[in-house]
Amino acid sequence: MSDINEFLETLLKDTSEFAAGELKTLIENAKSDSNVFIRQIGDLTEEFIKMRAQGEINNDEFKELMEDLVDLGKMEKYKLKSDAKVKAEKIANGIADLVLKKLIILI
Amino acid sequence: MKPLQHYVRKKQINIRTPAWSVFLLLLIHFVFFTGCVHYVSYYNAITYKNLADLKGEMGVAFEIFSLEGASGENDLNTLEGFRIKIAQAREYESGKKLNDNTIAQFKILDENIREIIDRFKENANQLSAGYCKAKWMILESAFDIAITTERGKIEKKQ
Numbered sequence: 001m002s003d004i005n006e007f008l009e010t011l012l013k014d015t016s017e018f019a020a021g022e023l024k025t026l027i028e029n030a031k032s033d034s035n036v037f038i039r040q041i042g043d044l045t046e047e048f049i050k051m052r053a054q055g056e057i058n059n060d061e062f063k064e065l066m067e068d069l070v071d072l073g074k075m076e077k078y079k080l081k082s083d084a085k086v087k088a089e090k091i092a093n094g095i096a097d098l099v100l101k102k103l104i105i106l107i
Numbered sequence: 108m109k110p111l112q113h114y115v116r117k118k119q120i121n122i123r124t125p126a127w128s129v130f131l132l133l134l135i136h137f138v139f140f141t142g143c144v145h146y147v148s149y150y151n152a153i154t155y156k157n158l159a160d161l162k163g164e165m166g167v168a169f170e171i172f173s174l175e176g177a178s179g180e181n182d183l184n185t186l187e188g189f190r191i192k193i194a195q196a197r198e199y200e201s202g203k204k205l206n207d208n209t210i211a212q213f214k215i216l217d218e219n220i221r222e223i224i225d226r227f228k229e230n231a232n233q234l235s236a237g238y239c240k241a242k243w244m245i246l247e248s249a250f251d252i253a254i255t256t257e258r259g260k261i262e263k264k265q
């Protein structure tokens with residue numbers, strides 16, 4: 001398995017309620033952003049989904065890690081020289097929101 | 108010869124003209140942006156060292172935890188040791204003026220290590236390798252952000 005789609009399919013094999021496409025687009029957009037921090041948020045989200053799908057972490061740990069991404073967004077906002085601090089915080093919040101409010105209750 | 112009031116009145120009128128207002132406004136902006144006034148603490152070598160040391164020490168420990176997980180008294184003591192060091196560094200930051208950004212970043216680092224210790228204790232004194240690996244990815248990014256923030260501050264002129 002190497003694609004985010006496959007990991008999401010593994011996680012969501014018993015349900016079709018989650019808008020996997022929406023999350024996939026958010027992650028792909030983040031991973032191709034010009035800002036280093038936003039790319040990192042995309043990479044970390046993908047890695048945590050992969051780890052959850054492979055059973056390396058449980059649901060509760062996955063939830064904590066997604067909340068940590070929101071905290072990273074806050075830390076980036078406190079940085080003095082950041083070219084996209086507001087955008088970075090919004091993307092981190094958007095991804096975490098989608099995962100925490102929709103994905104986590106289905107897996 | 109004209110009376111003195113004539114010159115004073117003339118000067119007052121000149122100061123009120125738009126050209127003078129613009130000049131004064133530009134002067135205020137120049138003084139502000141050239142660093143005569145600043146609203147962030149100066150670069151501090153101790154803060155930088157505290158962050159770099161903590162990142163290094165925690166990196167080594169979490170590298171091992173990422174392979175085998177964490178368990179037992181020794182690993183708990185290691186984690187508690189990090190919590191104490193972060194708390195000490197946070198106290199140091201709290202003592203500095205105009206330092207809200209770094210204090211807020213240390214608060215998040217502090218909450219993170221407390222979360223790890225709480226999970227360790229709730230989980231019969233153990234953490235999975237996967238959790239430690241993922242948590243270090245978060246912590247490493249958090250340290251990098253805090254280190255970059257400190258590096259971005261202006262050095263105090265001697």
